[in-house]
Amino acid sequence: MRLTVNGAQHHLVGLDPRTTLLDVLRERLHLTGAKKGCDHGQCGACTVLLDGRRVNSCLILAITQPDARVTTVEGLGHRGEPHPVQQGFLEHDGFQCGYCTPGQICSAVGMLDEVAQGWPSAVTESDSEDLLADAEIRERMSGNLCRCGAYPNMVPAIREAAGR
Amino acid sequence: MTNTLSRAVGSPLARLEGPAKVSGAARYAAEYPQDQMAYAWIVPSPVPRGRLDAVLTDPAEEDDVLVVLWHGNAPHLEKSDDPELAVLQSDRIAYRGQPVALVVARTLEGARRAAQVVQLDITAEDHDVELRADHPDLHTPDEVVPGVPADTATGDVDAALATAPATVDVTYSTPALHNNPMEPHATIARWDGEDLVLYDSNQHPSGIAKTLGTVFGLPAERVHVIAEHIGGGFGSKGSARPNAVLAAMGSWVTGRPVQLALPRQAMFSMVGHRAPTVQRIRIGASLDGELTAIDHESWTQTSRLFEFVESPGVVTRSMYPVPNLRTSHRVVPLDVPTPRWMRGPGEAPGMVALECALDELAIRLDLDPVELRARSANPGYLSCLRRGAERFGWSGRDNRPRQRREGDWWIGTGMAGATYPANAMPSTARVRALGHDGYEVAIGAADLGTGARTILAQIAADELGVPVDDVHIRIGDSTLPVASVAGGSSGSASWGWAVTGACRALRESGDDEATFDTTELVGKMPTDRHAYGAHFAEVRVDAVTGEVRVSRLFGMYDTGRILNPRTARSQFIGGMVMGIGMALHEESVLDPALGAWVNHDLAEYHIPAHADVEQIDAEWLDEPAADLNPMGAKGIGEIGIVGSPAAIVNAVWHATGVRIRDLPVRLDKLLPSL
């Protein structure tokens, strides 16, 4: 079984078919940036990018993804420089305990790509609307729970990362 | 950059561990790779009361299993002061979800499956899980917290209520709530010879080392607890939880490091929660709003294992000066999980009743709710009321309900006071001069997202007269000098005091190392001091659906000196966000027939999502409380959830004219009256 994570190809020997992508990342590859908050797709802490799209890695069986490119929070940024979303979270104190943070950041990166493609959200009223208005960011980021309540600081962090 | 003139304390320094947290490098308890690590999974009791007679395993699911532990084969544990830690020691079942067996397996998948198919031979017994204000087993606890009596009375409350020109007599109830930190309670345990090493998610490494030492018959120094980063706790990680003991037991038996990360569902039973309360509050006042009497009665529940008393009446003892005041607490043991601390224990539910009842009094007296409170407020609180009202734009409010409608939305505003005791607890810090490498400051404190690591560096930098970059903070480790729990909004005061003392001792002695223990100083500190605040909320209620949204939430606080405005603001707004959850979303639903919390996951137990949090902000007076501690600081971790739920409930009344006295305020309760 092969798996490509952050550009590196891994060969997983003896993989239990029950193992989720999240558990492969954390327990086999020791990429513990993706977090386990609920293990059932109810919190978003495990969010990674799968072929560029944000997904809950806790609900994906690793065995189903031999051809996918997985990007985790450890794979964001470039040559030691943080990704603009990571930078935004630092500048705006977009976290407290930090446990939901890697998932928030991966989710925001995926979300910004969705916005770039013009995807609507539940609060989008029309095509001409600013898809990165505060209410849009809040709705689009609602799949990532934060018990510390750092949401208000994430909004400017994400908007600035998008260059707004 | 070296600038020893500017003070670090008070500056908005970014969290020191921020880069590690945003890059995924920060390690939490379950994230320390170990050779030959095994995985544990708990088997929860499926009944709320009874006797476990036997545990049978399924051979078909045993490929990976190393051991299945239960009271029939588990190692003996010593007694601690927490009966919940006597795991797998008895055949008695005290609540549904209590761990009755532990599977340890080579793989996570194998452990989980084996735990699912373990056969429990149980003799179930009749159970009682329902809190009622007339429950025959209700009794008066000796104390609600150590040193705090269950009942108090001054003046003649009954006479004052009987003669008061205006009174309210209302009963509020708050549901069971669960802390639900994002990081589940988790432990990796490893025995290095006779020494126990625990990577554990907790708020108190020093205390947990001591407790685990007691349980395993070891001196505290033989137990090494590491809690470098903690993914939230809000009280539930304040003391050792069964996961730490079970992981250590599993490791002892198998000879391997064992990881036990609780599934989210298990966090609803075995790690604590805020107990439900029923509170009757009676207030007497003159027609111009002078408070003459308050009677605050409360009823709550605990488990059969341990008496933990949620104490809503305590806050009423200090919030307003009232000549005739009575507070009482009754508790009933039921076949339910043991409640524990949750952010603002006592204060958060207590201020729902007190501050909502005051709103009802203001309505009866036709007084502005801010003015009613202002008549009884001390100077700090009064400033919060005045400045908060100004910043929020309170003046000119039409106090009549159901006056503002925009489209389908009813709009209203509400407010409530806030308070929290200014606590400090004994701690010890050590400072070492490292020559050109600056200074190492060591204390067994824990940073669960509060910013503790950062503000301790700021405090030390100023005391040592060096830039923050020259200070290296070591926390989150029980081998460091003993520190108090990260709880009770006391961390900054307690640890900052010890760090201040150690730094001053180092400078005064000229030595390379100094240690400072605050026990004596803390013992002399005034114990009747509080932080205050005022919360203001604007809500909109959908007339079609009854859905409530908090459009604006603002907190103004008198919390002494603010050590770091950046992390402080995050703490305040984080508390208020949890206040939104308490007001509108959160409720653990107990099925009486099964004795189970039925909404035991994050899809069904709703904490606020991002879309629930709109405009929210905090400001503060920033007036140092110089007589409290060297920093002049009061705690800020909890006050945001104290009063903010009441402000929202009051705003819902103002928007709709509907008074909800049974939290949370949900659409099904509002809809019949909209």
Place this chain on the structure above:
Amino acid sequence: MKTFEYRTATGLADGLEPGAVFLAGGTNLVDLMKLGVATPDVLVDVTRLPLDQVTELPGGGVRIGSAVRNSDLAADRRIRTGYPVLSQALLAGASGQLRNMATTGGNLLQRTRCRYFMDATMPCNKHLPGSGCPAREGDHRNLAVLGGSDACIATHPSDMAVALAALDAVVQIDGPAGSRSIPVTDLHRLPGDTPERDTALEHGELITAVDLPVLPVAARSAYRKARDRASYAFAVGAVAAALEVKDGLVHDVRLAFGAVAPKPWRALAAEQALRGQPATRESFLAAADAELAAAQPLRDNAYKVTLIRNLTAATLSALTGDVR
């Protein structure tokens, strides 16, 4: 999670042995497997089958491949303009991450979120027939007021399915006995005394596509959902509606209710009551009442009747004035 054999489906005619189930996005199945509620012996991964396209049907209408992800479908221009209720319903559900994973077929086949069903240690006639239904006396605040039985009052949790029910969608099915198609409103069963069977699918049958017919009224359609928090929450009540008004009278209408029944609830009685009537709030309320007359609320879910009544009137009223 019970261990299982995993294989990828190579063609539609593969068939399924007993104990085998299809796996697509996994957002519900993997969840239930972890909980021990679903215990398949074999997982047959259908995500590599060529079912992930949205295409136009020869006679008009749209064919949605069953493996089309919820997020792609919600963003599809043809859906957004021709069938906005469907796009809105999809976007009202779950989260951005889950919508990127969940498929059209899987969304239809997701199982109830009844809290007793979701816990393998609790009695539930759906996961262990004959074990009883504790919800009737216990926690049923978000369970069915329509279509339930003594054995089960579970609600179907999908938002998407409610929109599809309103849109006269047709489910294309392939299986060992050949292919067939059924209206989406016939896909889900009412529980009766066999609540363990959610749908009309036979073992080994696979949903290959969902067809949306040519439906002019759908261009003016909307989905409105009420829930316990602002986002990332299942509905406590929802209405999918499409409305065409001519000369002040209801010319054509489609209406379906969500989170009130074991299936997406097509409100045919309400539609019947509305056709030809003045497009007024009073008519809309009367139509809702006609449908809700059959409601059998329990101790804690009677609010759903009021909620659906209000939502129906508000959603239809908005469509009378909505020109976007």
